[in-house]
Structure formats: C-alpha cells, structure tokens
C-alpha cells in the first residue's frame with residue numbers, strides 16, 4: 001500500500017461501471033462474502049457435534065480440536081496478506097486460496113460419509129483412522145483458504161472505490177458486516193437441520209454429509225460469483241510486503257541496539273530509534289504507531305477465549321437442555337443463530353441510539369473504554385452460563401462414581417417379588433414394574449435373593465456402571481444388562497424393550513428380532529411422538545410414546561401383549577428428559593453479543609483508525625491473531641485445567657476475563673489517541689521531503705534486494 005499514488009492513477013485510468021453511485025463490481029464481492037461466510041459458519045456450527053458423535057471423541061478432545069481449527073483459521077491471515085502483497089496480488093490470492101478452501105470443504109464432506117468404511121453395515125464406520133485423516137486434511141485446507149482470503153476480500157472491495165466515492169465506501173463496510181452475519185445466520189439455521197436428517201446407503205444415520213456438503217457447494221458458488229465479476233474489478237498489483245518490511249525494521253533496531261549495548265553509546269528516546277541508521281524516520285514512526293497498538297492487543301485474546309466457546313462448550317451445554325419452543329423445535333447447534341440475529345439488530349441500535357445517547361449525556365465512551373466494557377459483558381455472559389449449568393446439573397441423574405455401582409430391578413414375573421440385595425436392601429416390586437430408581441452400592445460382588453421363591457444368585461457388578469437386573473417369567477434365569485450412564489447423544493432418546501411375551505417379536509426401530517425374556521439393545525429416537533409397531537408375523541399392534549430431549553426408557557412387554565392391543569406395555573423411565581429450557585441460554589447470548597459489538601466492532605474500527613495508511617493490513621493481521629491466541633488459550637485450559645464441574649470452568653473463565661479487563665483498562669488509560677495522517681505529515685515536513693520523493697524512498701526500502709550486505713556496511717560506516 002506504499003505506492004498509493006500508482007494505485008490512484010490506475011483507478012483513475014480504469015473506468016468502472018456504477019450503479020446508484022457504487023461500483024458494480026462490489027455486488028460480486030458482497031455476494032462472494034455472503035456465500036463464503038455461509039460456508040464457514042455453516043460448517044463450524046456442526047463441527048463440534050461431528051467430532052463428538054461421529055468420530056466419538058469426548059467433550060474435551062472435541063472442544064480442543066475445534067478451537068485448534070479456529071486458531072489456525074485466524075493465524076493464516078498473515079500468510080494471505082504476505083502472498084497478496086508481495087506476490088500474487090489480492091485478486092489472484094482470493095481465487096487460488098478459494099480453490100484450496102472449496103477442495104477442503106469437499107474433502108471434509110466426504111470424510112463424514114459413514115458408508116465409505118461401514119463394511120459390516122452396522123451404522124458406525126469401521127475405519128475411524130480414514131475418517132479422522134480425511135477430516136483433518138479438509139480442516140487444514142479450509143483454514144488455509146478462509147484465513148488466507150480474510151484480509152484480502154474487504155481490502156479488495158475497498159480498492160474498487162474511487163476518490164469521489166468515500167461515502168459509498170463507508171456504506172460498503174457496513175453492508176459487508178451485515179452480509180457476514182446474514183450468511184452466518186442462514187447457515188447456522190440450515191446446517192443443523194440438515195444434520196438432524198437421516199441419510200445413508202446401508203443404514204440411516206445423522207446426515208453429516210449433507211450438513212457439510214451444502215457449505216462445500218456454497219463455497220464453490222462463492223468462487224464462481226467472484227470469478228464472474230473478473231472483468232469489472234479494479235485489480236492492483238502486489239504492493240511490496242509491508243509485514244516483511246515492518247519485521248525487518250524491528251529486527252534491525254533490535255540487532256543494532258544489541259550491537260551498541262555498551263554504555264559508551266548514548267541512549268535513544270525509543271528503542272525503535274536504533275533503526276535510524278538504515279530506515280527512514282517516517283517508516284520508523286509508522287512502526288512505532290503500529291507497535292503501540294500491538295502492545296495494547298496483548299490482553300485481548302482473553303476476550304476471544306470466552307467468545308469462541310459459544311460454538312463448543314455452549315453447544316454441548318444446549319444438548320443437555322430442552323429445545324421445545326412449542327411453535328418450533330430448536331436443535332442445540334441452532335442456538336448459535338442468536339448471535340448473528342442480535343448482531344443484525346444491535347449494531348444499528350448501538351450506532352444510532354445508544355452511542356449518541358451516551359455522547360449526549362456528556363460521557364466519554366472512547367473506543368478503548370467500549371472495549372473494556374465489552375470484556376466485562378463477556379465475563380457476565382459466562383457467569384450466566386455457570387448459573388444455567390448449575391440448574392442443568394440439578395436435573396441430571398446421579399451417575400455412579402468410579403468405585404460405585406448402580407442397580408435397577410425389573411420384575412417380569414407374573415406376581416410381586418421381594419428382592420433382597422446382599423442381605424441388606426429389600427425391594428418390593430410388583431409384576432411388570434421396576435424398582436423405584438437405581439440402588440447405589442459401594443461394592444461389586446452382590447447376592448440377590450427372591451424371598452418368596454427362595455432363589456438366590458450371585459452377581460458381579462461393573463464398577464462405575466449402571467445395570468438392570470431382569471427377572472423373567474422364570475426367575476431362576478434372572479440376568480444383568482448394562483445401562484447407559486450418560487445422557488443420550490444430541491438430545492435424542494434411548495429406548496429398549498424387554499420381551500415378556502412368549503415368542504419372538506419384531507419391533508420397529510430395533511435392529512433385530514427380540515427373543516422371549518430378552519432385553520434389546522438401545523436404539524435412539526428423536527424428540528416428538530414416536531410410533532412403535534410390534535408383530536409376531538401373525539398378529540401385530542402399535543403404541544405411541546411422546547419423547548422430550550435426552551431421556552432413556554425401558555419398555556416392558558407383558559405376556560398379554562396382543563390381547564390388550566399393546567396397551568399393557570409399561571414404560572420405565574431410566575433417565576428423565578432434559579427439563580431446563582434452551583431459552584435460558586438467551587441471556588448469556590445477549591450478553592456475549594453486546595460484548596462483541598462493543599469489543600469486536602469497536603476494536604476493528606480502532607485498529608483501522610490508529611494504523612498508518614500503508615500498515616492497515618499489518619494491524620488487520622494482528623487483530624485476527626488475537627483471535628487465534630484466544631482459541632489457543634481455550635485449548636490449553638481445556639487440556640490442562642480439567643475442572644471437575646463445568647460451571648466452575650465457566651466461572652474460572654469469567655474471573656480471568658475480569659482480571660484481564662482491569663489490566664487492559666490500565667493500559668488504555670496510558671494510551672494517547674493519534675491521527676496517523678497528521679503524525680506522518682508532521683514527519684514529512686520535518687524531513688523536508690516532498691511526499692513523492694519520500695514515498696519513493698520507502699518503496700525502495702521495501703524492495704531492498706541486498707538487505708543484509710547493505711545493512712552490515714551501513715552499521716560499519718556508523719561505527720567509523
């Protein structure tokens with residue numbers, strides 16, 4: 001961006017088509033951004049559930065890999081900026097990296113097709129290594145693509161405007177932000193619905209291929225739209241790598257300072273002044289401005305650490321809640337749509353009502369103050385998340401600890417039974433009933449006595465497990481069956497049947513026929529009213545059951561099944577449905593989005609306004625890097641600081657952010673706002689440079705070919 005005059009000349013010579021005062025080419029860029037953000041946020045919305053329930057990773061691993069991916073997405077903008085500025089230019093960089101991005105999305109979608117390795121056709125992949133390898137390759141390509149084009153697209157949009165269109169340029173950036181949130185809103189609504197469908201060749205499973213396939217298709221559309229506008233764009237040539245020039249200047253100052261560390265050399269006002277021997281005053285002053293802002297960035301990653309957990313921890317939290325809003329059912333991953341909805345409404349409200357009102361009241365709400373308040377809002381959001389978690393924990397079953405075992409007894413015998421466990425606990429259980437709940441035992445070897453019949457049997461329970469003791473019509477063959485000991489996945493419901501009828505039964509939803517006296521394996525059913533048909537070939541009957549979210553039931557089939565037309569089937573609730581409503585997450589979403597508007601939108605504007613004209617890209621990349629570091633912090637905390645309770649982890653994050661916001665407010669207090677253009681003009685006049693000459697010098701420095709040799713010579717000369 002140092003050769004602005006050249007760009008301006010190019011812009012002026014290229015006549016661009018206009019519509020309502022805007023360059024027509026902008027339309028292609030805005031639609032391209034809409035599709036790209038749809039693709040990115042759509043894929044991200046279902047990613048953590050894919051890790052958790054397709055690759056069967058635990059919560060911590062799923063969260064860690066999710067954040068590692070987001071971190072990579074915000075580290076790659078540096079690479080994109082370097083490629084665009086020093087080699088390919090923005091246009092070609094966007095095209096090439098979009099191809100990489102689209103390929104990544106396709107690879108990711110392919111990795112989610114369970115049928116490709118489901119050789120035994122049981123509905124689960126048989127070669128997890130292949131699925132993991134493909135999805136990791138896909139994610140790396142996506143991160144290279146999305147991060148690489150991120151600093152280029154908005155800047156390329158800005159390049160399309162001519163000098164007389166500065167008002168339209170401002171509108172463009174607002175529309176651009178709305179497009180980001182419009183695209184992400186649609187995709188976070190749609191992809192979870194696609195994911196919740198059932199699809200497959202051999203077995204019907206959650207439709208991850210569709211949920212990842214649609215974002216892949218949108219990325220291809222994004223690329224096609226961008227290429228279609230090709231003939232209309234103002235394309236500027238690579239301008240020289242400013243990031244590299246800044247690094248070289250800083251590196252030289254440090255090296256030179258180190259060489260002159262003895263007390264014989266007088267101190268300089270600022271350590272960057274040690275670059276004076278090689279770099280001109282203007283570049284050094286610009287680097288100083290950038291460093292001042294970068295220093296302020298140090299505490300910022302903590303905000304992103306909390307902000308980006310919306311997509312991981314908060315989505316997992318929603319899976320333990322009820323999404324029944326009566327008029328519609330909300331999937332856990334769809335809760336994230338609350339963020340773009342609030343952004344679309346809050347940005348105009350803040351800009352037009354709240355900020356002007358604060359100004360009217362005579363209060364100074366400077367950008368850095370807004371950012372501090374934004375951090376405090378995010379911290380409050382996590383306090384809310386902790387409170388919601390405490391409510392959820394109250395409704396969760398008491399699962400056994402690793403040294404305990406839990407036992408439930410089901411009586412399929414034709415009369416009531418007195419069941420004594422280890423000569424201690426006696427349970428009176430009616431026919432076709434179960435014990436009231438699970439009995440928790442601190443030992444595993446047990447004796448079960450059926451008092452009326454005199455039958456006694458020894459069993460060995462699973463430590464840390466939940467089991468059901470089935471007493472069939474012939475009690476002497478009573479047996480144990482292992483139960484689930486966590487909430488069923490994705491808010492679904494686990495159901496199983498005990499066949500008390502006299503012959504084999506075929507039951508819809510079950511994989512195979514059910515032998516008499518046997519208990520089936522679990523099958524998962526979605527929320528809503530589900531119909532089950534039971535048949536033995538000759539006769540059949542059906543019954544319906546309404547399910548909520550995250551429950552588990554054992555259905556007891558009596559010997560009188562067909563004579564009572566399925567009405568005598570008993571439902572035993574093993575795990576109660578989620579009862580805390582997802583609407584309780586809305587306050588935390590509201591607070592974090594208010595935080596985002598105050599922090600992220602203001603931070604972006606601040607980074608722009610405080611950066612010298614030719615170094616806006618440096619600060620853009622720096623700003624996105626704070627997001628990357630934030631995600632790395634989540635990784636570290638999730639891996640190292642495993643807290644026993646989720647609510648405690650939320651409170652830990654909230655307190656860390658409050659502490660960081662205090663540090664940030666102190667740093668902000670000492671920051672003086674500058675007008676980079678004014679500072680630059682002052683230095684130019686001090687140097688007595690004509691702007692043109694000065695710019696040429698700067699460009700020369702950046703394209704400096706014999707950097708190190710020259711550097712050495714100059715240092716030697718200074719010494720002499």
Ligand SMILES: N[C@@H](Cc1ccccc1)C(=O)N[C@@H](Cc1ccccc1)C(=O)O
Pocket residue numbers: 041180181184185188336337339340343596600627
């Ligand atoms: N509000 C977000 C979009 C979003 C949508 C759905 C779920 C979560 C987030 C937004 O506007 N993002 C912008 C700005 C941004 C935010 C964080 C890190 C980098 C950039 C975007 O460009 O994606």
